[in-house]
Amino acid sequence: MSQYPIILIPGEIERAKSALPPVPIFTEPLPQKPGTKPQKVNNTLIAVGTAVAIPTIPVVSQLTSIPGWLLLLVAAGAIAGHAWHQITTYPQRKQKHDGEVADYPRKLERYEQEEQEHQEEVKAARSPERVTEFRYKLLLEVLSQTVPHDGNDSPATRNPEEAKFGNHLSRYFPRNIHTRLTLRIPEFRHPYTPDFAYIDQGLKLYIDIELDEPYVYHTGAPTHDLGAWKDNKRNNFFNNKGWVVVRFSEEQVICYPHSCCKTIAQVIAQIIGDTSTLNQFDNIPDLQQQRQWTEQEAVEMAANKKRDNYLCQNNISNSNPVILMTSLIKTKQQVSQSLPPNNITLTRAQSRGAARARHRALNLSISPPTNNTTLSSLVSCPYCSAKVKTTKLELHKTNKCPKRPLL
Structure with missing residues (x-):
């Protein structure tokens, strides 16, 4: 069973790190x-x-x-x-x-x-010094073959929580974190876009940093589950180009952003053999692993509105604790009335229906912090340029946009 964080290092880099002169x-x-x-x-x-x-x-x-x-x-x-x-x-x-x-x-x-x-x-x-020198030279040779990105104008959007994590990444790795990058896919018009990319131009070290949520928020559709072929295909695509892939769960990034950044520093130290990047994380605990969910578990997480739980927990420090707790208790009582008993096994369609009902109930009872963003403002769809509300953008791109990507 896979565990988050999922760390995938290209085979050529692994062989360089274990080679002997x-x-x-x-x-x-x-x-x-x-x-x-x-x-x-x-x-x-x-x-x-x-x-x-x-x-x-x-x-x-x-x-x-x-x-x-x-x-x-x-x-x-x-x-x-x-x-x-x-x-x-x-x-x-x-x-x-x-x-x-x-x-x-x-x-x-x-x-x-x-x-x-x-x-x-x-x-x-075979002395430690000679082995280290040999492996480092071989690593530089391997990294020099890495295929870089081919664009930096991706139309992909990100939610506020991703933007928060981007701020943490930029704090710990200034000048090395990039967004909106693209890598063309052969015989497909829509490119891949890393959520975040760590790039060391001197070493030619490229890391694709991905944030995996268990289901689509507005539809409840499971995603990034264990064995998802799209994720496997994407991982292989980046690894074959020489990129390291690091995947975190959304919950890890939201609840433990500093530990996630420490994980990236540990991966860098493991690859290049330099632990200096870890000095700033002396007081940061290591990231605890989280088991990757199955498709059925993702359906159940959508029905239980799992993402709302850690999204609200993350905003406790920015809200009045008494008011927030009172609202959450009321919301839980209202939502529980709209859900079937726990001893009833739901089909996937029923689970999604229950998830939508809970979502509607949550929207009626409590509004999460919006980071001073006007929810009713209109934005343009990056694919068809249609004007939609910010809160409806993901739903439009996923289900309604006539020009949405098929991948």
Whole structure:
């Protein structure tokens, strides 16, 4: 089961981070020990030759019609000649053997010295400093192949909570956070747009930062669930271009934005091997993992209006606690009357209907903070340019816009 944050690092970067520098190959052969001391006459060899010749001569004589005495004379001559050769070459053979015996300790010492030098070269090549240097150079080579974005005028909109998280990102990573970037998709007219992009131009390090909500707010349609093929396709698209992908759940970003930023700093430190970016997060706790939801769980979350829960929690610090708590209690009582009992299993369509009913009840009973934005103002649809209310923009883009993207 996947856990948020989902961190996907391209394979080439992973291999660069675990690669080891090459080491020299030891090719010096082991010196051979000197043979046995040579004999003036090798009696054993003469005896063997005689033992072979005696039974062989009659057979050869019978097959070739050569007299046996002649064959015996030839064999005796050959044995005698070999013995004479041994006697005459003995001084040279003894001298050579004595030289090998005398040279062996020196050759062995030289071999052991070269072997020791080779081991030291291997140790130096695999020292932590050399390994770090090698991996960093290889990483730079890999990052230089990253395919950058090809546009910066995406029409994609973002909600106020995303904008808040963008402020946190810009605070911790000034000059490195970018929005509205686009990457063209082959054979498709609508590009991909990262929610946020961390870009280090010097290192060519690109990180796609995504915020995943469990369902579409206005329709209750599940999204970003476990095994969603669109997300998998998108992740592979960015990874294949050399981008790192970091996905947070919307709840993590809203409730723990500083810890989410720390996670990004940890990913950067893991990749480039520099922990200096983590110094500013000494007092920030690590981000707790959150299990990625299934499609059915997303339907249930929509029915229970899960997103409203953490959206309201995030705004407690900016609201009067007594008034807000009173409004939430009243809202909960009103909404609970419009929902079916908990022991009834809802179909997906029924769950969405219940979610819409709860949404309508919530809108009637409490209005969440609007960050000084006029809800009734009109905005233009980025696809068809139609004028719609700000609160209806997402619904229009999702269900009504005739030119909405199919992806």
